[in-house]
Amino acid sequence: GAVVSQHPSWVICKSGTSVKIECRSLDFQATTMFWYRQFPKQSLMLMATSNEGSKATYEQGVEKDKFLINHASLTLSTLTVTSAHPEDSSFYICSAAAGVTGELFFGEGSRLTVL
Amino acid sequence: AQKVTQAQTEISVVEKEDVTLDCVYETRDTTYYLFWYKQPPSGELVFLIRRNSFDEQNEISGRYSWNFQKSTSSFNFTITASQVVDSAVYFCALSGPNTGNQFYFGTGTSLTVIP
Numbered sequence: 001g002a003v004v005s006q007h008p009s010w011v012i013c014k015s016g017t018s019v020k021i022e023c024r025s026l027d028f029q030a031t032t033m034f035w036y037r038q039f040p041k042q043s044l045m046l047m048a049t050s051n052e053g054s055k056a057t058y059e060q061g062v063e064k065d066k067f068l069i070n071h072a073s074l075t076l077s078t079l080t081v082t083s084a085h086p087e088d089s090s091f092y093i094c095s096a097a098a099g100v101t102g103e104l105f106f107g108e109g110s111r112l113t114v115l
Numbered sequence: 116a117q118k119v120t121q122a123q124t125e126i127s128v129v130e131k132e133d134v135t136l137d138c139v140y141e142t143r144d145t146t147y148y149l150f151w152y153k154q155p156p157s158g159e160l161v162f163l164i165r166r167n168s169f170d171e172q173n174e175i176s177g178r179y180s181w182n183f184q185k186s187t188s189s190f191n192f193t194i195t196a197s198q199v200v201d202s203a204v205y206f207c208a209l210s211g212p213n214t215g216n217q218f219y220f221g222t223g224t225s226l227t228v229i230p
Binding site: 044103 | 215225
C-alpha cells in the first residue's frame with residue numbers, strides 16, 4: 001500500500017529555535033497533504049491543507065506565520081515551527097491523499113518537545 | 116457539517132472479552148467514507164478499515180468486525196476475544212469527495228485490555 005514517511009520522529013529543541021518536519025509520499029504523488037496536531041489524550045486537529053505549488057490553507061486559529069508549510073513537490077511537504085515555545089510541544093502528523101479513493105495515508109508522526 | 120462522535124472516552128475489558136466501540140457520524144453528503152484507525156502508544160495511526168456510504172455490508176476481519184447502519188448513522192467496531200495487544204486509542208473518521216479528502220476525526224476511544 002501507499003506509504004507516507006515523516007522525519008524526524010522525535011525532536012527536542014530549545015525555546016526560540018525553529019524546527020522543520022518533513023512529510024514524504026514514497027510511492028505515489030500527493031497533490032494534497034494535510035498536517036494535524038495532536039495533544040496528549042486528544043484527537044487529531046487539522047492544522048492546514050497543503051497543496052502542491054500553492055499556498056497552504058490554514059484552519060481557523062492556526063497561525064500561518066508560526067507554522068510555515070511548504071509543498072514544493074508532489075512528494076514532499078514540510079512544516080516548520082518557527083520560534084518554537086513549550087506550548088508548541090505536541091505530536092504532529094501528516095497525511096497524504098492518494099488518488100480519488102477518499103483514503104488518506106498517514107505518516108508515523110513527529111513528537112516535538114520544546115524546552 | 117461533518118461530525119464524528121465517539122461517546123466512549125475510555126473502556127477497560129478483561130482479556131478474551133468482546134468489546135464494541137461506538138461511532139456516530141453526521142453528514143449531509145450522499146457519498147462519503149468511514150474509517151477506523153488504531154493508534155498504539157507509539158503514536159502511529161494504523162489503518163483498519165474503510166467503508167463507503169453505498170456499501171452497508173458488515174465486514175469481518177479476523178477478530179475485528181464492523182457494523183455499518185446508515186439508518187442510525189453509526190459505524191460500530193467490535194473486537195472479539197480481546198487481547199492485550201488491542202490496547203490502544205481507536206479513532207473513527209469521516210471523509211468524502213465533497214470535503215476535499217479532509218478527514219473529520221472523532222475524539223477517540225481509549226481501550227485497555229487487562230490481562
